[in-house]
Amino acid sequence: GAGVSQSPSNKVTEKGKDVELRCDPISGHTALYWYRQSLGQGLEFLIYFQGNSAPDKSGLPSDRFSAERTGGSVSTLTIQRTQQEDSAVYLCASSPIGGEGYEQYFGPGTRLTVT
């Protein structure tokens, strides 16, 4: 079956511009996570959606970052007024049930470069 997909795969933008990153999770998965991975580093948690519950936004680094999940499926991560330090790979993952050791299925990521 189809896995988690993300678009675009690569995005180059100028400092100060807004960007939108999209994640299509596996159908039926109730949990959706966004992470950021800087070059050669581990994953930094950004935000977590679980069903219809209010999202856990505790990992968002600043108010320039926001995310939505429409209809419990597709999610969009928006970064406003991008800065060079926002350059990273943004990974999305979905899971049939959040936490509790359930497997997270990751997408291939969006590589964001802010020039």
Added chain:
Amino acid sequence: TQLLEQSPQFLSIQEGENLTVYCNSSSVFSSLQWYRQEPGEGPVLLVTVVTGGEVKKLKRLTFQFGDARKDSSLHITAAQPGDTGLYLCAGLDNYGQNFVFGPGTRLSVLP
């Protein structure tokens, strides 16, 4: 804040050698996962360990969760070039919802 450390940061070995990588924390985790990530792809789950002292084997890979559930190790026997990648450990946080990831061990197995 719960943090995970991994060691070594980099490891380069010859095909056929054995290796162990470590994941350590001062915090207790209710469960811990190991992932492998290849360039240009997202991480792929290898194993989940839940019980302190638990040992799981996956072919040539052996995973152990520390008795106190603060640390874990991954041992690879007779490494192969296909084992090359970034190995990440991730601990389930105290709220049972989010995973804290370590910085990873980058393994290179040379033929």
